[in-house]
Amino acid sequence: MFSRFFQTAGRASASGASRALEVQTRNAATLKTLSIRMRAIKNMQKITKAMKMVATAKFKKDMRTMENGLPFALPVLNLFQRLPVEDKAGAITYVAVTSDKGLCGGVNTAVAKQVRLGISAEEAKGNISKIVVVGGKGVAALKRLYGDRFSMSFEECSKVPFTFATASLIAERLSASGPARCKVVSNEFKSMVSYDTVVKHTFTVDEAHTMDKGEWTKAMDVYSFEPSIYEVWQDLHEFYYGCVIYGSFIQSVTTETAQRMNAMENASKNAGEMYGKVELQYNRARQAKITTELCEIISGASAV
Template sequence: MFANQVKSILVSSSSCLPSLWTVNRRGMATLKMISMRLKSVKNIQKITQSMKMVSAAKYTRAERELKLALAFGDGSQAFYEQAEVTPPENAKNELIIAISSDRGLCGAVHTSVGRLIRSKLQNKSDNVKVVCVGDKARALLQRLFGQNILYVAKEIGRSPPTFEDAARVATAISDSGFEYDSGTIVYNKFKSVVSYTTSQIPIYSVSSVNSAPKITLYDSVDPDVLQNYIEFSLASQLYYAMKENACSEQSSRMTAMDNASKNAAEMIEKLSLAFNRTRQAVITRELIEIISGASAL
């Protein structure tokens, strides 16, 4: 009989206070959603912290290897500067080599290269061909300038770039049959851990080198020697640009993952506060309902 009285009291109180039960159910659902979200953000923070540590180790190696690759870029550029090589004034065909990689989560490293090339192609895109070193550059240019893409080198960025990789790209350009009068290599030049600049390296054709004012300063420059040197110089400049870009990419990824970890920490703090407040509200509502039912007895 006592049980029936308690049951009747609870039924009457629940019928009088339907909003409390609705809020309770909503509070429990919100509590579960916050808990799931909190767990997800904590897992993301673990991933970003691990990626930051991996990028820091790769950045140290990339910076050390970049110092050894400076001679390849400086040596090739010194020859063209001393010979005063310039592109022809009536250049028709132009080649642009975009240096990127297949991997993302590294800030605006790839976007800056794609933005610079898009600005070039918007002004003159008829006789311009683009070689994409890395799939990210292809993804940025495929939609608007897919007809200008000459060659795409994939599997770039999973391991440190080597001279063999640069030689393969140079060979593919030579075997493509596209005869360019002038060209540029667009890449990211490393400055510091938190800074890089999108730069360009000019590349020249055999005819441009032959017509240079001071090419006679060098002895025994026959067509075969000059052709071989142009091919080797292109591979050397590509290797140097790939090393510069790889170092910029790793430093930018390390910074991006550090910022992501900090943002995740702030989000965890806010979600924990919301979780505790929601749990306290749910407990308070339950106590109110229990006290209300006990006082009605």
Template sequence: MAESISDVQHRIASTKNTRQITTAMQMVQTSKLNQIQKSAIGYQDYVSRVKAVVMHLAKSQLLNDASSDLQSDRPIKKIGFLVVTSDRGMVGSYNSNVIRDTNQFIEEHQKDTKDYVILAVGGTGADFYKKRGENVAYEYRGVSDIPTFNEVREIVKTVTNMYENGEFDELYVCYDHFVNRISSTFRGEKMLPVDQESLGTADSEESDVHQLATSYDVEPSVEEVLKVVLPQYSESLIFGAILDAKTAEHASSSTAMKSASDNATDLIGQLELRYNRARQAAITTEITEITGGQEALNQ
């Protein structure tokens, strides 16, 4: 059955309404992206300095000579994977990419044990792993669009307590790193225990703090200093990862909404062309009928 002119008109109006919504959402997400980028830029300098200090502690052998709850040489019997996703949809391929790359990362880093737990920040990841029957030991939903340090501190405190209580022996954070407004890359970083592997590439991220000496006079004691420095180090890395992931989420959502608006514009163009052709055909038919009737009256 041929589509009527009124049906085409209805589809055009409906698509225009959809485009109006997606365009507004794109503007909102772009605004959030601009805000969180300002926060991220300022925070990166702080993170680089914290990493630099911990790296120098490692070089001076203080990390090896002292003990802390966040350092451990216990055998790796269970691994924790902190997965950062969004709580909602309409973020393009963001969530599917994070989950796909995380699953691959888990397969590569299970080492000699197949026992692991999922710690999900974001409802999409939590729901996905629950449906698969995975051991979701912790979930946190409702991370703000522009996360604050105090908000993430609750997550860090819970995670570190789980580590100290032996619920897992090693922690990796899996998230999408923001590259630019149209692309992001997956990162899987070891956070706990704090050792040479988890410090990883901190050397390359040091700022001018790298001029610090590698020997220290410590008061009141090395252990007391590490009780302050190492939790702050872990907090800064996990907060930085969540902030980075949220930036990538907003960028993906903005791109997805722009793509939806562009597709709606293309569809409207096609529908308007179809409408004009149908209208022209209807007018031609009416003219033909009028002409035919006039000829019949003249006979």
């Protein structure tokens, strides 16, 4: 009888010890995993805070570039905006102005979406569509579905400061392709927290030639040209292409930097909230481990 009792008690104590060992091992593994995760979240938060500081410093420079560059391009843009817009059938070229880097919210996604919607609408009417992309993110977003529509692409434009000379090179390539119709899709800076994705109708040489001469003269006669408008029109039109691309790009860069600041701030805030939740789990697991060890110590002392 006593031997059966001791055997039962021995089995119970062995099973209890094994359960305690399992709990202890499980808590130790949980504590180590949570500690590693907390360290990773903290490192991530440091990185996002540093990226926000870099974007803040870069934003001041981009904002200054936009404020100095837009007055240079706006007079030519306002001149051509006086021309009447006619919705004609025919091939169309979409110029998507995006960035080369990510982590800036949905600025590049919004541009790619507008290009996709525009191509779908034009091809539903039976018009041929072509795409010119400025920026690596636009290439990545559009190449999978619309790679056969690509006419040309310009990547890594942000590696060096973007100037009007760079915009002129892109405009020269665009002008040489001879688009029948052209629309530039880019982001227009409004404030630190808001922007608009706009689809700007860009007048081509073909549209100017087929435009009603009365309307064309009415829009241009308010300005004086020397030499005459007919002699400088071709050069003026190429300069107009350059102004459109330059103005769109510097506004897109400023928007990108502002949205990167907001995205990194939100990422740092989310990392802080995540760290708090993981820290709470860590403290609970640590408390459970300490409680288990105390119970084992008390049980051992009682047994003695």
